[in-house]
Amino acid sequence: MNILITGSTGFLGSTLAKRLLKENHHVYLLARTQKKAQVLIEQLNNKSGQVHIIEGELTKPFLGISEEEVDALTGKIDVIYHSAALLSFDESKREEIFHVNVSGTKNILELAKIIKVQTFIHVSTAYTLGTRSIGSETLYPTSSTFNNSYEESKCKAEHLVMSYNKSFNVMIMRPAIIIGDSETGESNTAFGLYGIIRTVEILKKKALREPNNNHKYRLLLNQSSVSNLVPIDYVVNVLILGLSFGKNNTVYNITNPNPPSNQLIFDAITESLEFNGIELIPYNEEHTLTEEEVKINTPIKVFKEYLNSSVTFEDDNTRTLLTQGNGNPLNMDKPMLLTIVGGFVHRNSSTIKQVLQETV
Numbered sequence: 001m002n003i004l005i006t007g008s009t010g011f012l013g014s015t016l017a018k019r020l021l022k023e024n025h026h027v028y029l030l031a032r033t034q035k036k037a038q039v040l041i042e043q044l045n046n047k048s049g050q051v052h053i054i055e056g057e058l059t060k061p062f063l064g065i066s067e068e069e070v071d072a073l074t075g076k077i078d079v080i081y082h083s084a085a086l087l088s089f090d091e092s093k094r095e096e097i098f099h100v101n102v103s104g105t106k107n108i109l110e111l112a113k114i115i116k117v118q119t120f121i122h123v124s125t126a127y128t129l130g131t132r133s134i135g136s137e138t139l140y141p142t143s144s145t146f147n148n149s150y151e152e153s154k155c156k157a158e159h160l161v162m163s164y165n166k167s168f169n170v171m172i173m174r175p176a177i178i179i180g181d182s183e184t185g186e187s188n189t190a191f192g193l194y195g196i197i198r199t200v201e202i203l204k205k206k207a208l209r210e211p212n213n214n215h216k217y218r219l220l221l222n223q224s225s226v227s228n229l230v231p232i233d234y235v236v237n238v239l240i241l242g243l244s245f246g247k248n249n250t251v252y253n254i255t256n257p258n259p260p261s262n263q264l265i266f267d268a269i270t271e272s273l274e275f276n277g278i279e280l281i282p283y284n285e286e287h288t289l290t291e292e293e294v295k296i297n298t299p300i301k302v303f304k305e306y307l308n309s310s311v312t313f314e315d316d317n318t319r320t321l322l323t324q325g326n327g328n329p330l331n332m333d334k335p336m337l338l339t340i341v342g343g344f345v346h347r348n349s350s351t352i353k354q355v356l357q358e359t360v
Contacts, residue, residue: 001243004028004077004117006058006108007084009036011189012123012178012235014043016081019236021050028052028077030063030084058084058104062111074115079243082108082161083123087150089302094149101153102160109164119169120161121242126176126228126255126313127306128155135313137251139172147305162249169248175235176228176255176313177306182336183233185343192307193229195300196221197269197344203296204275216279218289220297221266223280225308226259231340234330238318245324252321255313256330260337262307268337272345283308 003020007013008029017027021044029051031037037053044051054073056063062070086093086100105122112120128151129135130144139158146152158172179194180187187194196219203217238254246252262280270276281288283304289297300307319329 001078002026002028002076004030004054004073004080006030006080006082007123008040010083011187011232012175013081013083014040014188015232016083016236016239017044017051019240023240024050026050026052028054028073030054030056030058032057058107059099061107062114063107070111070114077112077115077117079119079121080108080112080117081121081123081239084108085123085154089148089150091149097149098153098156101150102156105157105160109161113164113167117168119171119243119246120164121171121173121239121246122158122161123239124154124158124172124174125151126174126253126311127151128158128174129311130155133311135253135255135311137253137314137317139251158251165249169246171242171246171248172251173239173242174251174253174255176230176253176259178232178235179229180231180340180343181233182231182332182340185340185346187232187340187344192303193227193265193341194344195303196265196307197273197341199296199299200269200273200275200278201345203277204273207275207277214277216277217296218279218281218293219266220283220286220289220301220304221262221280222282222308223263223266224261226261226310227265227307228256228259228309228311228313229265229332230254230256230330231332231336237325237327238321241321241325241327245321247317250317252318253313253315254318255315256332257313257315258330258332260332260334264334265337265341268334268341272338272342 003025005013005017008017020027029040031053041051056065086097126135128140130146130151140155142156161170164170177192235254266280
């Protein structure tokens, strides 16, 4: 197939592109500049000519590409994976978030209609459910109560996508918190889980500089709460199954049916880092933190709603896809967590963000 991917420079988009190339599809990747395009081509090792770059900008009508380019794409693209989004929980960026996530989605939908795409797969987030405790495989009302503008924008984008279901097949794929590969641990993100790992890594380095200090640092994480983590390879498997078995006008929750507790996640982190100088405390004890511990917790506090929730997600549609494609539901255990966390620690042991250094 000829498949267009937005967000191809991101962790999910680039991993998806690699898998599609292995299956001999041609991929058309949206890139904002020639420099980004060249990086993409080098990463994907474009020896067979299967990679095609479309230089354009999501927030511009028709992506800002010329009439000649639109004509060349018309009738040629079979499927669009729309994975580009502005992932930010900074409420001062609300206007920009909606511009990218809603207006940008409108632009790519209009282009898809003009070039006569057959299928449009929209990569959303499981957290368009807002403050609900049960996640269904249906659209949520745009009037829901959301934790932030990002969730709200993605919910509105989902409604927009579904409104085009008479023009082409549309599917909404909703991954939960994406982490590294379940077999290799490969990742290139610093979000969520990885913010915690880097925080613990910094504290270990701090402790090594003070060998006689047996002080334990406290992190705000409810031990029994769960974090709905999904490995990147599982997410990509489901996305690709959508090519063959996905149904029009359908939502798929790509979530973890048995998400790990924060204690299990934390055990995997401390075991991988060989450091036990951390103690988890619940949020109702936040007032007991020292000034130093408040600073330590700042980088991960932004993920509070996602790392300390116990949402239950329905995933019957996704299970049906897996059955049709002879795939298996996700079964995340401690060995898998150790593979993912250990892979990250091994690759990043000497690389710590300056912004995190400044918090200690």
